[in-house]
Amino acid sequence: MSKQPCFHCNEPVLTGSQFITQIDGVDQVMCCPGCQAVSQAIVDAGLLSYYKYRTEPGSRQTALIPESLNHFSAYDLPEVQQDFVQERDGREEVTLSIDGITCAACAWLIEHKLQKLDGVERIQVNSTTQRAFIRWQPALVKLSYILSAIGSIGYNAAPFQLDDQEVISKRNSRRFLLRLGLAGFATMQVMMFALALYAGYFTDLETEFRDYFRWVSMIFAAPVVFYSAQPFYFSAIRAILSGKLNMDVSVSIAICGAYIASCVATIQGTGEVYFESVSMFTFFLLLGRYFEQNARQKASVSSSNLHKLVPLTASLVTAQGIEEVPAKKLQVGDIILVSPGDVVAADGKIVEGISGINESMLTGEQLPISKAPGAEVFAGTINLEQPIRVEVTAIGQDQLVAEIIRLQELASNAKPAIALTADKLARYFSATILTIAAMTYVVWRQFAPEDAFWVTLSVLVATCPCALALATPTAVTCATGLFTRLGIISRNGSVFEKLPKIKTVVFDKTGTLTCGSFSFGDIKLFEGLEKSRALAIASALEQGSLHPIARLFARIPTKLEVTRQHHLVGAGVEGIIEGIRYLIGSAEYLKVPSEMIFPGQWVYLGTRNNVLAAFEIQDKLRDDAKETVAALKAKHIELQIASGDTSAHLQQVASTLGITKVNGGLKPKGKLELVESLRSNNTLVAMFGDGINDAPVLAGADLSVAMGSGSAIAKNSADLILLGDHLHRFVEAMNIAVKTNQIIRQNLAWALGYNMLILPLAVTGHVVPYIAAIGMSASSLIVVGNSLRLLRLKP
Numbered sequence: 092m093s094k095q096p097c098f099h100c101n102e103p104v105l106t107g108s109q110f111i112t113q114i115d116g117v118d119q120v121m122c123c124p125g126c127q128a129v130s131q132a133i134v135d136a137g138l139l140s141y142y143k144y145r146t147e148p149g150s151r152q153t154a155l156i157p158e159s160l161n162h163f164s165a166y167d168l169p170e171v172q173q174d175f176v177q178e179r180d181g182r183e184e185v186t187l188s189i190d191g192i193t194c195a196a197c198a199w200l201i202e203h204k205l206q207k208l209d210g211v212e213r214i215q216v217n218s219t220t221q222r223a224f225i226r227w228q229p230a231l232v233k234l235s236y237i238l239s240a241i242g243s244i245g246y247n248a249a250p251f252q253l254d255d256q257e258v259i260s261k262r263n264s265r266r267f268l269l270r271l272g273l274a275g276f277a278t279m280q281v282m283m284f285a286l287a288l289y290a291g292y293f294t295d296l297e298t299e300f301r302d303y304f305r306w307v308s309m310i311f312a313a314p315v316v317f318y319s320a321q322p323f324y325f326s327a328i329r330a331i332l333s334g335k336l337n338m339d340v341s342v343s344i345a346i347c348g349a350y351i352a353s354c355v356a357t358i359q360g361t362g363e364v365y366f367e368s369v370s371m372f373t374f375f376l377l378l379g380r381y382f383e384q385n386a387r388q389k390a391s392v393s394s395s396n397l398h399k400l401v402p403l404t405a406s407l408v409t410a411q412g413i414e415e416v417p418a419k420k421l422q423v424g425d426i427i428l429v430s431p432g433d434v435v436a437a438d439g440k441i442v443e444g445i446s447g448i449n450e451s452m453l454t455g456e457q458l459p460i461s462k463a464p465g466a467e468v469f470a471g472t473i474n475l476e477q478p479i480r481v482e483v484t485a486i487g488q489d490q491l492v493a494e495i496i497r498l499q500e501l502a503s504n505a506k507p508a509i510a511l512t513a514d515k516l517a518r519y520f521s522a523t524i525l526t527i528a529a530m531t532y533v534v535w536r537q538f539a540p541e542d543a544f545w546v547t548l549s550v551l552v553a554t555c556p557c558a559l560a561l562a563t564p565t566a567v568t569c570a571t572g573l574f575t576r577l578g579i580i581s582r583n584g585s586v587f588e589k590l591p592k593i594k595t596v597v598f599d600k601t602g603t604l605t606c607g608s609f610s611f612g613d614i615k616l617f618e619g620l621e622k623s624r625a626l627a628i629a630s631a632l633e634q635g636s637l638h639p640i641a642r643l644f645a646r647i648p649t650k651l652e653v654t655r656q657h658h659l660v661g662a663g664v665e666g667i668i669e670g671i672r673y674l675i676g677s678a679e680y681l682k683v684p685s686e687m688i689f690p691g692q693w694v695y696l697g698t699r700n701n702v703l704a705a706f707e708i709q710d711k712l713r714d715d716a717k718e719t720v721a722a723l724k725a726k727h728i729e730l731q732i733a734s735g736d737t738s739a740h741l742q743q744v745a746s747t748l749g750i751t752k753v754n755g756g757l758k759p760k761g762k763l764e765l766v767e768s769l770r771s772n773n774t775l776v777a778m779f780g781d782g783i784n785d786a787p788v789l790a791g792a793d794l795s796v797a798m799g800s801g802s803a804i805a806k807n808s809a810d811l812i813l814l815g816d817h818l819h820r821f822v823e824a825m826n827i828a829v830k831t832n833q834i835i836r837q838n839l840a841w842a843l844g845y846n847m848l849i850l851p852l853a854v855t856g857h858v859v860p861y862i863a864a865i866g867m868s869a870s871s872l873i874v875v876g877n878s879l880r881l882l883r884l885k886p
Contacts, residue, residue, distance in 0.1 A: 628649075
């Protein structure tokens with residue numbers, strides 16, 4: 092195996108020199124035909140500078156099949172375009188969501204590629220939001236051709252549509268910018284007059300000029316105080332009405348107090364004015380909030396773009412043939428055709444065709460997954476190999492991608508205990524600061540009355556605990572976005588605290604350490620029973636059971652009817668068929684004699700007195716099970732298996748993985764008792780499960796992890812869901828959680844350290860108000876910037 096990386100995407104090249112592109116006269120090896128096609132397109136377009144400018148490798152191109160790049164024609168339909176294309180002055184404009192942008196060079200590459208197309212008048216690519224604005228002449232070039240051109244250089248583009256939340260966010264952002272711009276403009280004007288007033292101290296400025304400058308300054312500062320600073324007032328009023336104190340209370344007191352005192356001084360013609368301090372303080376405070384707002388949007392933009400990857404059109408199969416329709420018009424039960432290279436338009440199950448599906452947008456895993464009739468496919472995933480027909484089972488908000496976004500929002504909004512502690516600390520901090528500010532005013536009033544107000548103002552401004560309040564929410568939001576990128580769904584904000592503290596991990600075996608994809612091995616028959624009869628009886632008994640092994644039997648067609656059927660969770664099923672009571676399940680359930688118990692995993696069929704058949708069940712280990720176990724052991728985490736299985740297969744799995752503590756034959760209650768006994772030793776326990784019978788123990792563990800292919804009830808009970816069924820994602824989640832906690836601690840240390848340092852300086856009059864405003868805003872920006880480092884992590 093060659094260790095040479097692909098020149099385009101930096102992935103290992105496993106195909107030798109099969110795919111070559113000549114770049115700058117040198118033959119460069121590519122890993123796949125997708126990367127070769129993309130790199131060749133870049134060379135043909137004369138955009139070789141991309142490879143010189145880029146700071147990150149390009150995206151792996153397994154999702155792209157060059158010959159399928161012309162499947163964008165549906166985007167030229169007027170009824171499809173009406174949702175996202177705007178006509179202006181005879182030109183058309185669209186915003187595209189572009190997947191695969193890794194650095195600024197990607198934006199440069201896309202812009203230069205599209206600038207060469209006739210009819211494209213304007214192209215702006217934002218590498219942060221991974222979106223592009225395009226304006227073109229429809230008479231010269233079609234949208235489908237633009238999308239195809241972007242796809243030819245390795246990027247997956249689709250029209251971007253704002254949802255309701257984004258529309259509100261955008262409107263608020265515009266309003267915020269207006270407040271910020273107004274404050275900035277007014278600050279510049281007020282500062283000019285302030286300079287004149289300061290100069291007047293040295294040049295004996297005449298009273299009428301001094302009063303004139305003060306009145307004009309008051310007028311310019313008024314919109315800042317009465318409009319730009321409104322968000323702080325409303326926040327402070329809400330906090331006070333709810334019986335709490337927040338940072339905006341001290342900010343509002345500082346702004347209003349300084350303005351009112353300055354107005355009084357202006358009207359009476361005596362005393363000092365602080366219009367420039369009020370304006371500048373408000374401007375810097377708004378500037379800090381603006382950057383914070385942008386940082387939060389950047390952290391959540393990945394999930395927002397996730398939704399946009401679902402295509403807007405679908406190929407509906409009708410009696411008259413294939414019809415291109417808007418995806419919004421699909422109904423549950425419709426059959427859609429998904430061609431190679433196309434994105435699946437809705438959740439459904441395959442009814443015809445076998446193909447590889449790239450589910451990287453859900454799981455972060457680029458390798459395609461082979462799917463056959465009966466398998467589920469999800470909106471936004473990409474069909475790579477063969478055409479398939481899919482029966483739609485969910486649309487709109489019922490689709491998996493919508494559920495992922497909802498869960499991510501919940502996780503981002505949920506506050507871990509450390510965040511709640513920080514919020515509580517910020518409230519006490521605000522009360523303390525108000526008290527210290529009052530005491531400062533009283534003391535300074537006694538010794539230097541002329542300085543009492545601005546020193547108090549500096550105390551209120553400089554010690555604003557904005558950074559303290561931002562320390563954890565920004566870090567958690569960024570970490571949640573990183574989880575989503577890796578296909579890890581966090582349903583609880585406390586996972587970031589618990590993951591680094593986990594000392595014991597308990598695995599269920601089937602569907603967790605093993606794939607849970609069962610197949611029949613050997614079948615042993617007794618008492619003269621025929622194989623077809625044995626399978627038919629077993630199938631009839633297992634109909635309706637939700638156990639993964641039961642589904643293997645239930646797929647066998649049978650005409651036998653079962654009465655008085657009874658399921659014993661974790662053991663087996665019994666029922667009456669043609670007057671005879673049959674049992675199917677574990678050796679223990681059927682009380683199989685020891686000489687008939689075979690090595691491996693077997694399911695037995697029999698009556699109360701006889702064993703009639705034994706079915707060997709094969710289930711291979713997950714590919715990354717060994718790697719995950721080794722990584723967890725390296726972290727000194729104790730590993731155990733808790734399984735309902737009693738067969739030799741359980742020991743075989745444990746010995747293969749090197750797990751010594753094995754608890755077999757456990758019912759759901761037994762698993763829960765095991766976890767509770769481990770927790771009683773003050774040990775934080777993580778439990779892996781996937782089945783219905785795992786729901787109680789998942790709910791009882793400190794941290795529960797469900798596999799993406801697990802049952803719905805298991806996923807609903809879990810704190811973490813591994814969408815791609817990759818066990819090693821758990822280790823990556825632990826690493827991210829460790830880094831997140833480090834950053835939260837750094838943020839808190841910085842915020843507290845800054846406030847502890849600035850407080851004595853402000854109280855002693857060594858910090859003027861505008862310097863206090865700059866320091867407070869810089870402190871908040873440092874916290875936000877530190878949190879954004881999480882988005883650059885590459886687990």
